[in-house]
Amino acid sequence: MISQNDRQALSLTDYGWTPYFQSQLDMDDIGTLTPVRITAVHRGHLDAVGPDYAGPIPPFTEDPEDGDAVPTVGDWLLIDPQSKRARRILGRTSLFKRRAAGSGRRTQLIAANVNTLLIVSSCNQDFNVARLERYLALAREAQVTPVIVLTKTDLTDTPQDYARKARGLLPGLLVETVDARDKHSLGGLDPWCATGQTLAVVGSSGVGKSTLTNTLLGTEAIATQGIREDDAKGRHTTTGRALHRLPSGAWLIDTPGMRELQLTDVQDGLDEVFADVVDLAAQCRFADCSHETEPGCAVQEAIDQGRLAPERLKRYRKLVAEERFNSESLAERRARFKAFGKMVKSSMKAKKRRRGDL
Ligand SMILES: Nc1nc2c(ncn2[C@@H]2O[C@H](COP(=O)(O)OP(=O)(O)OP(=O)(O)O)[C@@H](O)[C@H]2O)c(=O)[nH]1
Ligand SMILES: [Mg+2]
Numbered sequence: 024m025i026s027q028n029d030r031q032a033l034s035l036t037d038y039g040w041t042p043y044f045q046s047q048l049d050m051d052d053i054g055t056l057t058p059v060r061i062t063a064v065h066r067g068h069l070d071a072v073g074p075d076y077a078g079p080i081p082p083f084t085e086d087p088e089d090g091d092a093v094p095t096v097g098d099w100l101l102i103d104p105q106s107k108r109a110r111r112i113l114g115r116t117s118l119f120k121r122r123a124a125g126s127g128r129r130t131q132l133i134a135a136n137v138n139t140l141l142i143v144s145s146c147n148q149d150f151n152v153a154r155l156e157r158y159l160a161l162a163r164e165a166q167v168t169p170v171i172v173l174t175k176t177d178l179t180d181t182p183q184d185y186a187r188k189a190r191g192l193l194p195g196l197l198v199e200t201v202d203a204r205d206k207h208s209l210g211g212l213d214p215w216c217a218t219g220q221t222l223a224v225v226g227s228s229g230v231g232k233s234t235l236t237n238t239l240l241g242t243e244a245i246a247t248q249g250i251r252e253d254d255a256k257g258r259h260t261t262t263g264r265a266l267h268r269l270p271s272g273a274w275l276i277d278t279p280g281m282r283e284l285q286l287t288d289v290q291d292g293l294d295e296v297f298a299d300v301v302d303l304a305a306q307c308r309f310a311d312c313s314h315e316t317e318p319g320c321a322v323q324e325a326i327d328q329g330r331l332a333p334e335r336l337k338r339y340r341k342l343v344a345e346e347r348f349n350s351e352s353l354a355e356r357r358a359r360f361k362a363f364g365k366m367v368k369s370s371m372k373a374k375k376r377r378r379g380d381l
């Protein structure tokens with residue numbers, strides 16, 4: 024949290040406000056509503072900050088039918104200065120979301136209005152190309168700059184091997200190797216930490232997201248696995264998301280490690296991360312080529328010639344299938360179940376008819 028003194032000294036721009044948000048205000052809003060930025064989402068309230076107000080505000084939804092129409096960390100809201108009730112969520116420059124784990128398959132919003140996504144992995148068994156590709160698709164879809172941060176360089180003799188593998192994932196991809204506990208190793212992140220910039224830190228549990236956040240904050244404000252007393256393996260140390268102000272003037276969102284990052288609504292992002300496969304597929308003889316046994320398949324040809332790793336095609340296929348399943352709307356899913364139900368019913372009827380019951 025930031026102190027009262029700090030808050031009064033900060034302008035809207037310092038909080039990350041840009042002309043994009045300003046342009047969404049009507050003449051009627053100016054002077055009657057107050058912009059605030061959401062720093063945390065709790066069950067019963069939201070935490071907000073801004074030049075005119077900082078503190079809790081009541082929960083808010085713009086449209087109960089729309090999973091994107093609830094405030095998330097990083098959002099800008101217009102509130103009534105008297106009641107503190109939100110009136111609107113301003114249009115976002117970027118939004119990260121995932122399909123929540125469990126059977127409900129709700130969409131869970133992760134963060135909004137982020138400029139840079141720090142994708143954290145460590146130079147050990149967590150390092151996993153498929154997982155990085157998932158996060159990259161998320162960043163690309165949101166049109167946010169991804170930076171891969173590989174932690175725990177002090178625990179390996181070959182940090183550059185990990186970095187090389189990560190750099191190979193996208194042309195020009197930024198990769199930093201760090202000891203998250205040592206601020207001197209974090210200098211490479213400075214360009215993304217300017218005043219008013221917003222960063223979000225994502226990655227699996229235990230890779231050092233909160234450690235990195237603390238080092239950037241210059242405090243031990245956030246509990247990390249090492250410090251926690253009831254340290255149990257597999258448990259997540261960070262359970263909520265929060266927007267923190269760095270001494271550099273940037274804003275940073277620490278997130279809990281996600282055991283499962285189910286992609287949703289990221290088709291374009293996936294196509295960008297796998298542009299090599301997409302480009303090859305466009306050269307196949309048949310427009311509906313499944314890249315298996317068809318003649319004139321440019322994808323299989325590239326695999327045969329060693330220009331495309333077969334695992335990469337496999338990973339792409341898996342993510343595309345997952346994305347399609349998760350992005351299916353409720354109406355589409357209902358229609359599919361209905362069709363399935365009808366099919367079951369009619370085949371039961373047919374069975375009964377055969378048995379002479381009907
Ligand atoms: N040696 C070493 N240890 C690190 C480094 N980064 C993090 N750690 C340690 O790794 C453990 C996990 O770090 P956290 O920062 O709690 O991990 P997290 O990503 O926030 O985990 P969740 O909150 O569960 O998602 C702690 O014991 C850290 O001290 C690093 O660069 N080098
Ligand atoms: Mg954490």
Ligand SMILES: [Zn+2]
Nearest residue numbers: 307312314320
């Ligand atoms: Zn093909």
